[in-house]
Amino acid sequence: MRLIPSSNDDATDRQLRLLIGLVVVLALGAAGLNVWYAVASSLPLPNPVLLLLIYAGSVTANRFKVYVRFGSSKNATTWNEIPVLVGLVLLPGPWVVLLTAASLATVKIWTRVAPHKAVFSVAKEVLAVSAAGTVLTLVGQPQPTAGAVILAYLAFWLVDELLFHPVIALASRTGPIKAFRQDLGGRVLTNLVRLVTVVYIIEVVLSDANLLLLGFVPLLVACLYLWQSSRLRTREERSSWRQLADITDELSSVDLNHVLCVAATQGARLFSADEVEIDLTSSGLDRVVRANAGGVTFDGPGPRKYDDPTATTADLETRDRSYRAGLLVLGFYGKVKLTEFEQYKLKTFASAVCTAIRNASAYAELQRLNEQNAFDAAHDPLTGLANRRELYERADAYFAGHTEDGLVALLLIDLNHFKEVNDTLGHGAGDEVLRTVAHRLGSAAAPGDLVARLGGDEFAVLLVNLLTPALATHRAEQMLTALEGSLEVEGMQITVEAAGGIALAPGSGGVNELMRRADIAMYQAKRGGQRTATYAHAQDTADVDRLMLGGELHRAVAEHEFVVDFQPIVDLGSGEVISAEALARWQHPEHGYLTPMQFLETVERSGQLSAFADAVLDQALSAAEIWREASFDLPVAVNVSPRSLLDPRFPATVLARLERHGTPADRLVLELAETLTISQLDVVGRALNELREAGVRLALDDFGTGVSPLSVLSHIPVNQLKIDQGFVGTVETSSEAAAVIRSTVDLARSLHLTVIAEGVESEPQRHALWELGCVAGQGHLFARPMSSARLLGTLQRGSGGRPGALAAPLHDVGAVVRMQRRRSPGSGRTLPHLPA
Known part of the structure; x- marks a missing residue:
């Protein structure tokens, strides 16, 4: 970790550099004065042997320090004062200054000291020696006395202290007074010992009579030194134990x-x-x-x-x-x-x-x-996913109101034919499959979603922060798509297939009701051969009213209770009607007006599907014939159940109806649910190819909510894509919905298809869709579903004096550049204009 110095540290460093620079400048000045004095006084060259001895003594005193360890602290003691003061007594001061500087520089270079430290040490020593030499020159004439030597030593010591401790205080970020008082008593005693030694040596040098003291003074110095060492050692040991106790607490x-x-x-x-x-x-x-x-x-x-x-x-x-x-x-x-x-x-x-x-x-x-126990309590031991308990707790938190904005849905996933893996390859292979499925689901989940394993081959995903219900289906399809890739187990390639049920969080009933609804939707997907299904109240097997409808279908077909309403499809740019979608309704004598969501599954299971589909197709073509006679040649779109396409007689029935009503085949559009499974696509492909070759146009309904679009488009050569109203409703506020629509438009353009938006409710939505490249739309903004006669009257009245128009154009004539009509390769059909 690298520490970045603060501004205070920078200021201190600047002060330290300035102080060292001042010392160096003063030392250069002192050295210059000494050189000037030597030249001006014509000082003679001393005895070279004496010069060499003083230089060698100074080098030795600075290089070979006496290290004394008190406790664990290393205290270095030098005796450089001895050769310095002896040299000042025996030689002129300028020579001693130069010798001291040279010897100390030699030692610093020898020991590879950092340049700035070496320069400061030499400068400090030059100033201290200059001060001692000046004092000795002033008070030691004509012959240096002991008093003069003492004063010179005190000057040397004082200058050394005044220069050394301010620098140490700045370098260690402590106060100068605190730095000066640190071990002051020890320094005073040590310097007294050095002073006595210096005076003794000089006296020995100056007077042979003092040689009598040669044996006594070293003994006295040694005793003082040992006493001081013992005193410092005791104090350092006590301080060391206190420091150790503090560290132990820390x-x-x-x-x-x-x-x-x-x-x-x-x-x-x-x-x-x-x-x-x-x-x-x-x-x-x-x-x-x-x-x-x-x-x-x-x-x-x-x-x-x-x-x-x-x-x-x-x-x-x-x-x-x-x-x-x-x-x-x-x-x-x-x-x-x-x-x-x-x-x-x-x-x-x-x-x-x-x-x-x-x-x-x-x-x-x-x-x-x-943490491991808490994790184990909330996660499945085999896959590492959340378990049922964790899923229920997260869902309960939603129902308690402790979640972020947006809708919440539950996706319940069950693997198809998983028992065959266990029975054929063993439970070890089955466990490997479950771990792979868990990894793929976890990787495909959106941030915030919770993936859980409920037990066996059953998984669940809590989908959160949904801006629209349609996004639940979109996310669910993405997750199930992630399971499609094959995997190798026991040397065999296995393809994972699964069915999923989607349930939006109910207003009441809590997590148990949410789980029940997702379970119903999941089994509906399995029964219908679909990959996903969304829970709807009309599809709930617990609804008793739904069970009663099955016995009434024969009467409804015979008495023409099934009627068809039409919703116009409008060119978003011009506002003109370009086609209409047929929407079946059941005018039930007791339950009133029922939508396909409430009765279609019952129709599909009753055996009346063929009669129902024929009745809806007949009414749609009859209406188109009436409009054509009134000069409104509009194609009509009819929804087709996947089960109808499985009937081999269906193509012939459609073509027979077209011929009976004299309607060109290209005026009929069959809308297919995108929830067709891959297996169904392989079967119905023959029927769809027969109809398409006859000229019938095909549309893919609720695009974006079913299986992978490329999987559908690679099996069915459709002419139109209809965007689900769940994306259209949030196109202004949801970047995700806008991205789905934009990608759909780009895909359609590359395949030369027309894009129709369902559920257009407002002018801002119309403008947003138009800007995204969508050419047509239907919804309450233009008209609600109505009878064929009423739609004809609406077309005749028009809008703004324009028959056949239901809305004002978005741009003036000529303000929009449109691409020329072009034909889809191999289809023989003319494509609609697309906005440039």
Whole structure:
């Protein structure tokens, strides 16, 4: 993870650069003054041997530091003041400044210190030595005394402190006073020891009489040094234990990531390590976390960075060694050997980290088990889909009003002939089929839909956020289409077939009623050989009134109770009537005016279908004959049941009726339901080809709600596509509905077909359909279904003084450019105009 510095950090960095730059400028000035003084005073070249000794002594004092570890902290002590002050006593100041700068630069280059740090160190040393040399020159003439040396050392120390601590304060983001007071007592004592040593050495150099003290002073210095070291060690140990206790408290977390981050970063601070590495590989988890005091630098799979025998390591295990989490590694850029106290502290820290890891891992496992139990309670163990309980809870949430906007529907899916798979290939193959079906349904589901397995080979999909009921059928068809591809089981290719029942959420009855309705629709689809069926109250076998209609059909046909109304189909651009659709009605003496939805299934099962279809066709052709005699030569469209097409006598009956009424075959349009199954298409294809060759035109009704359009169009050479009114009703507000209509128009254009929109209710809908390329439509905007005589009167009256027109044109004459008429290849039929 890369941290982006804040604006405050940027400001601090600028201040730090400015301060270092100021020190460098002052050092350059001091060096220049020393050079000028040397030139102006004509200083002679000192003894080269003495120069070499001072240079070598300064290099040695800066390179080979005395490291003292108090607790786990490394404190470096240099003795560069000794060669500096000895050189100032024996040599002119400018030479000592130059020698010090050269020796320190040599050491920084030798140890490959960062350039900006090296420049600052050299500049600071030049200023400190210049200050000491100036003081010694002013108060140490003609012969340097002990007092002069002390004052020069104090000047050296003061300048070093004033330059060093402000820079450290800015670099560490702490206050300068706090940085100066940090370990002030220890620095004072250490400098006193150095001062005594410097004075002693200079006295030895200047006076051989002082050689008597040669044995006493080093002993005194060593005692002072050991006393100070012991004092610092005790204080650092106490501070270290307090820090360890604070870190242990911070490790008390149930989040494993937090535990590892704290352990690695705080471990680096606690042991003054350059990096800390935690390796969890031995616990079965391929994970390595590496961090320094600033934060985590790596978190991922191994291997470790510090994987060598010299690395400082500790096993992450409890005190009783009953649990081992991994390995803790302290990374140092140099060789470091921990003291006995540090090793004990490292072992204690590793034990605390191990305990925290175990607690966090146990909590994570408990959370995983709880989540797994909750998942298992709501999902099917074989397929991973939601189970019946989860489906009911989601549906109950809808009925309680806790869902998003839009309609909700239930799609109930049952696989066809699944028992044959189990019986033939075994239950293992059957389970594989069920898992594949579950995967395909899950992939085809829209966002927010819930796919569930209810048991056996029965699945359900809760369809949510539907803008219109027609979209439920559209989504259901998409999901069942996803099941069509074959799959290989036990070396055999198996094709999955299924039937689906769709039910919109009822106003009352809850999820149980929704499930019952979807079940009824599903079995209706199976009985009719359809892929999907939508629940309708008239098709509900629980409706007693529907059962009574079956015994009355013979009387209805004999007494001509079936009548036909006509709804005009209008050119959307001009408003002129271009054809009419015949709509059958049953004028029942007791139940009143019944629509095909209420009686058609009963007719299909009663054996009266042939007589019913012939009566509707006869009335439709009679009406078209009357209109033609009145100078309105309009094609008439008649709906055809799939069961009628299965009758081999049907084509001959249609052609006989056309001949009896003297109606050209191309003035009759047979509307086919898109809910025809693929198996039905193969059977009815012969009948449809016979009718089409005779000139009868074919239309695909309710387009977009049945099986795959390309599957239908590849079997039936239709002339027209009729868009379902569910899409038309939301064309202004639903981008999904508009996309379906647009794709239908594009498909029709590529196949040279006419597109008719059903259910046009308003002028905005008319305009929207026209802009999408739809050429014709029908609906209450133009006229409701009416008798043939009334339709003739309506045509004669017209609209705006235009007979045959039911609406004003959308554009003035000549404002719309239309394509020329063209013929469909191989059909011999003339296609209607399409808007450019």
